[in-house]
Amino acid sequence: MSGIYIGVIGAGQCDAATAALAEEVGREIAVRGGILICGGRGGVMEAAARGARAAGGLVVGILPGASRREGNPHLTVAIATGLGDARNAVIACAADALIAVAGGFGTLSEIGLALKMGRPVVGLRTWRCAGGDAGWPVIEATTPAEAVELAFRLA
Numbered sequence: 001m002s003g004i005y006i007g008v009i010g011a012g013q014c015d016a017a018t019a020a021l022a023e024e025v026g027r028e029i030a031v032r033g034g035i036l037i038c039g040g041r042g043g044v045m046e047a048a049a050r051g052a053r054a055a056g057g058l059v060v061g062i063l064p065g066a067s068r069r070e071g072n073p074h075l076t077v078a079i080a081t082g083l084g085d086a087r088n089a090v091i092a093c094a095a096d097a098l099i100a101v102a103g104g105f106g107t108l109s110e111i112g113l114a115l116k117m118g119r120p121v122v123g124l125r126t127w128r129c130a131g132g133d134a135g136w137p138v139i140e141a142t143t144p145a146e147a148v149e150l151a152f153r154l155a
Contacts, residue, residue: 003058004155006148007037007095007119009088009110010044010103010126018044021124022101023051024144030057032152037062037095039087040071040078044101049074062091089113096155099147100126100138111138120154122147 006029010022026048029036036052038045040061049059053074061075064087071078081087085106092098092114099122100107107126114121121138124147129136139154141147 004032004034004152005037005060005094005096006034006151006155007091007098007110007114008044008048008101009038009091009098009107010048010101011107012039012041012043012045014043014047014102018102018125019047021144022047025099025101025124025147026051026053026057026059027055028145028148029151030055032148034148034152035060037091039064039091039106040075042072044103046072046074048101060094062087062094085109092117092119095119097122097151099124099141099151101147102126120151122150122154 022044030052036059040063052059058076060077061071066082068078068080088110097120098114101124123138
């Protein structure tokens, strides 16, 4: 399948403000003709999927368990992996670029895996380097539109 694959990573539970950011990220990816890849469950993943589907986009969920039924209702394609958290490596590898929206330690692992695989990562209110951002390879965006623009440019 042609097109740019953008991974959206973030926590499985989030507040309404973070969900709104993720939903707008998903919508922007779809409007640009990108394919959204995510972990397929709740929180940031579900919000991004909802935004992309509302804009007519394609959403692929890489699920941790053995059942496609664990995916959120906004997925176009649900892939059950049985890999648990190791599915984070699949998400990082499948994407041309990733956008991290807020997130916890799972998001941090995906950021690390993506960077190790040479995938660019754009951050939107996500992890930052404690010692200052000098040398921190995650490119920070301030809005969903900017995050998606950067991800497409870097992909």
